Amino acid sequence: MPNPTIYDVAKAAGVGVGTVSRVLNNSSRVSPETQTRVLSAIRELGFRRSKVARQLSTGIQHRNIGVILPNITHPSFVERLRGMQLALGDQDNDYNLVLYSVSEPDRYHEQLLAIVEQAAVDGLLIATLTVSNEQRDLLTQAGIPFVTLSDACSDGLNCISPDNRHGGYMATEHLLELGHRRIAYVGDEFQNDYGFPTSELRYEGYLAALKDYDAPYRSDYVRLGVHGEEMAHRLTEQLLAAPELPTAIFAMSDIQAVGCILAIRAAGLRVPEDISVIGFDDVQLSRYIGLTTVRQHLERSGYLGAQLLIDLLTTPDNVVPRQLPPLELIVRGTTQRYSELM
Amino acid sequence: MPNPTIYDVAKAAGVGVGTVSRVLNNSSRVSPETQTRVLSAIRELGFRRSKVARQLSTGIQHRNIGVILPNITHPSFVERLRGMQLALGDQDNDYNLVLYSVSEPDRYHEQLLAIVEQAAVDGLLIATLTVSNEQRDLLTQAGIPFVTLSDACSDGLNCISPDNRHGGYMATEHLLELGHRRIAYVGDEFQNDYGFPTSELRYEGYLAALKDYDAPYRSDYVRLGVHGEEMAHRLTEQLLAAPELPTAIFAMSDIQAVGCILAIRAAGLRVPEDISVIGFDDVQLSRYIGLTTVRQHLERSGYLGAQLLIDLLTTPDNVVPRQLPPLELIVRGTTQRYSELM
DNA sequence: TTTAATCGTGGAAGCGGTTCCACGCAGAAT
DNA sequence: ATTCTGCGTGGAACCGCTTCCACGATTAAA
Numbered sequence: 001m002p003n004p005t006i007y008d009v010a011k012a013a014g015v016g017v018g019t020v021s022r023v024l025n026n027s028s029r030v031s032p033e034t035q036t037r038v039l040s041a042i043r044e045l046g047f048r049r050s051k052v053a054r055q056l057s058t059g060i061q062h063r064n065i066g067v068i069l070p071n072i073t074h075p076s077f078v079e080r081l082r083g084m085q086l087a088l089g090d091q092d093n094d095y096n097l098v099l100y101s102v103s104e105p106d107r108y109h110e111q112l113l114a115i116v117e118q119a120a121v122d123g124l125l126i127a128t129l130t131v132s133n134e135q136r137d138l139l140t141q142a143g144i145p146f147v148t149l150s151d152a153c154s155d156g157l158n159c160i161s162p163d164n165r166h167g168g169y170m171a172t173e174h175l176l177e178l179g180h181r182r183i184a185y186v187g188d189e190f191q192n193d194y195g196f197p198t199s200e201l202r203y204e205g206y207l208a209a210l211k212d213y214d215a216p217y218r219s220d221y222v223r224l225g226v227h228g229e230e231m232a233h234r235l236t237e238q239l240l241a242a243p244e245l246p247t248a249i250f251a252m253s254d255i256q257a258v259g260c261i262l263a264i265r266a267a268g269l270r271v272p273e274d275i276s277v278i279g280f281d282d283v284q285l286s287r288y289i290g291l292t293t294v295r296q297h298l299e300r301s302g303y304l305g306a307q308l309l310i311d312l313l314t315t316p317d318n319v320v321p322r323q324l325p326p327l328e329l330i331v332r333g334t335t336q337r338y339s340e341l342m
Numbered sequence: 343m344p345n346p347t348i349y350d351v352a353k354a355a356g357v358g359v360g361t362v363s364r365v366l367n368n369s370s371r372v373s374p375e376t377q378t379r380v381l382s383a384i385r386e387l388g389f390r391r392s393k394v395a396r397q398l399s400t401g402i403q404h405r406n407i408g409v410i411l412p413n414i415t416h417p418s419f420v421e422r423l424r425g426m427q428l429a430l431g432d433q434d435n436d437y438n439l440v441l442y443s444v445s446e447p448d449r450y451h452e453q454l455l456a457i458v459e460q461a462a463v464d465g466l467l468i469a470t471l472t473v474s475n476e477q478r479d480l481l482t483q484a485g486i487p488f489v490t491l492s493d494a495c496s497d498g499l500n501c502i503s504p505d506n507r508h509g510g511y512m513a514t515e516h517l518l519e520l521g522h523r524r525i526a527y528v529g530d531e532f533q534n535d536y537g538f539p540t541s542e543l544r545y546e547g548y549l550a551a552l553k554d555y556d557a558p559y560r561s562d563y564v565r566l567g568v569h570g571e572e573m574a575h576r577l578t579e580q581l582l583a584a585p586e587l588p589t590a591i592f593a594m595s596d597i598q599a600v601g602c603i604l605a606i607r608a609a610g611l612r613v614p615e616d617i618s619v620i621g622f623d624d625v626q627l628s629r630y631i632g633l634t635t636v637r638q639h640l641e642r643s644g645y646l647g648a649q650l651l652i653d654l655l656t657t658p659d660n661v662v663p664r665q666l667p668p669l670e671l672i673v674r675g676t677t678q679r680y681s682e683l684m
Numbered sequence: 685t686t687t688a689a690t691c692g693t694g695g696a697a698g699c700g701g702t703t704c705c706a707c708g709c710a711g712a713a714t
Numbered sequence: 715a716t717t718c719t720g721c722g723t724g725g726a727a728c729c730g731c732t733t734c735c736a737c738g739a740t741t742a743a744a
Contacts, residue, residue, distance in 0.1 A: 016694035052397045053730035097441040119393045358724035395700035
């Protein structure tokens with residue numbers, strides 16, 4: 001018997017279904033003999049009570065909020081996750097957080113389909129990944145409200161996003177004001193498999209700042225590659241092989257900034273004495289290592305995103321808009337004034 | 343109407359329930375007029391189809407695995423989580439990971455009760471938190487198999503755990519072999535609200551190593567406090583205020599090691615030149631900052647725990663035991679040989 | 685002894701969907 | 715005119731559990 005039900009158990013034990021249910025919930029009194037009979041029938045048949053049937057029958061509502069994110073590895077997601085948990089904790093309604101980590105970009109859509117098909121969640125928090133029109137329609141059609149924590153707040157989707165362009169500007173401006181002129185950019189490739197434009201936006205800010213400050217733009221100072229510390233390490237090595245070294249690097253994320261710093265040190269140079277490095281995000285790690293960066297309130301964005309979604313779920317026609325605090329420049333120890341003397 | 347059902351929608355639209363269902367799933371053909379009638383009825387009533395009823399009816403099984411952990415903040419949980427995701431990804435059966443973050447210890451039991459009551463999960467992965475006998479019975483009674491990723495593998499529970507005592511020994515031994523004799527221990531209080539004995543176990547290893555190497559034990563070199571970087575910082579300040587400074591510190595976790603290092607630097611001393619520091623865990627962060635530590639394969643333990651649970655869920659009578667790889671000493675840059683000259 | 689209360693139990697109804705079968709009706713084929 | 719086909723539709727049955735009501739058998743109270 002593949003999936004025995006309480007009816008099977010009842011039959012096997014020679015009792016009624018009500019009795020089986022009573023044993024299962026050890027509610028009211030069941031005579032000891034009966035109880036053991038039922039229990040052994042359960043064991044023999046390998047019975048497992050259906051979660052779903054139980055929920056339907058008892059009418060217990062517990063809403064699931066799904067979180068889709070590219071990969072649990074990255075610290076920035078941890079921060080956002082923490083914020084979400086916080087928001088869900090506020091509501092002591094029972095919202096459960098269900099994690100969907102998209103390890104490979106091409107499985108993203110497939111996973112989304114499965115989520116919809118399974119009716120696994122009541123609402124969705126989509127971090128960093130972009131939502132295509134097709135996907136938007138899919139979710140709307142299925143009646144699953146969603147909030148994106150992304151960098152492309154397009155077409156009136158519910159979305160929590162920092163101003164990446166401005167953040168890129170801020171970071172670069174900081175370096176410029178310290179007197180740097182040869183500033184490199186290390187970031188993700190603009191066209192990545194997950195489809196998010198973060199790197200390009202921050203790069204645009206970088207460009208704009210260079211322009212405003214009449215600093216030269218040099219294409220060989222722009223190094224792009226897949227996200228991660230190691231790639232940043234390698235990109236920095238390339239930068240260091242150039243005839244004229246940059247005096248500062250703007251890395252589009254803190255993790256990449258770490259890669260840059262490690263590469264610089266490995267080359268026998270010092271940070272910030274020889275080369276200044278600024279990151280982006282302000283993850284926990286950055287405080288520990290004293291990285292200068294742009295704080296984008298990741299935890300808060302998770303918090304606000306979850307709140308927004310809860311609004312959407314509970315009072316769809318009274319959704320209060322949420323505002324992310326402005327980006328902040330956090331100056332720590334990896335940037336310093338540029339002096340010709342050096 | 344609080345919770346309109348498809349019957350309400352059908353009535354309002356003047357159609358049968360079958361038709362409503364067809365519209366909902368846009369399956370087979372429904373005439374355009376009918377469709378719009380149904381759709382507007384849905385909108386007016388604020389109908390949301392019940393996830394649970396749908397699942398019961400379609401017979402779609404998707405198992406939920408709950409993860410209970412003290413607090414999402416801590417990097418070590420992220421690593422374990424990653425391992426769990428990995429294991430769940432192997433099975434491309436649909437196992438969903440549901441997160442329960444216990445922010446306050448006293449809410450732990452309450453949350454556990456809610457999980458059981460709600461029948462929210464099919465199995466449970468309990469990280470770090472300990473399971474009392476009462477709780478064990480509760481879960482067994484409810485037919486929820488569970489695996490603990492804890493430090494107290496007692497009474498034949500399914501459990502993945504490193505040998506913390508031995509790990510404490512290894513860390514201390516490393517310092518001793520570098521010639522250190524004045525070795526401090528910074529860790530959690532032995533009796534913490536979450537009930538896990540990690541700190542005490544590692545401390546025991548510390549003691550044993552001191553003894554084996556005939557190094558003096560000094561109670562003022564043992565500093566305990568609530569887990570976290572900040573507390574470790576403060577404890578280290580106390581250590582530095584002592585008349586005779588320790589030459590090395592064994593911190594029971596990497597995060598605490600960071601606190602130690604920061605405190606040492608803040609006091610104008612250098613790591614490892616003045617004081618060596620060794621941590622425990624080998625979280626990602628540690629690689630970045632070059633921390634010497636004991637690797638406990640956190641990701642792997644999450645992975646194995648999830649696998650074990652899946653076994654329990656699918657083939658309860660054929661559970662293959664999982665073995666964690668042995669602890670490894672990872673020597674990086676925060677420890678060095680002690681020389682009297684200094 | 686009669687009546688009432690209690691206990692253990694069986695089983696129908698219901699939770700809110702989906703699905704399949706049956707039916708009416710329009711248009712095509714005979 | 716009759717039969718056939720297919721489309722759009724209604725609604726019963728079912729998914730697997732809980733729960734409540736009913737009922738017979740004890741036991742206690744009157």
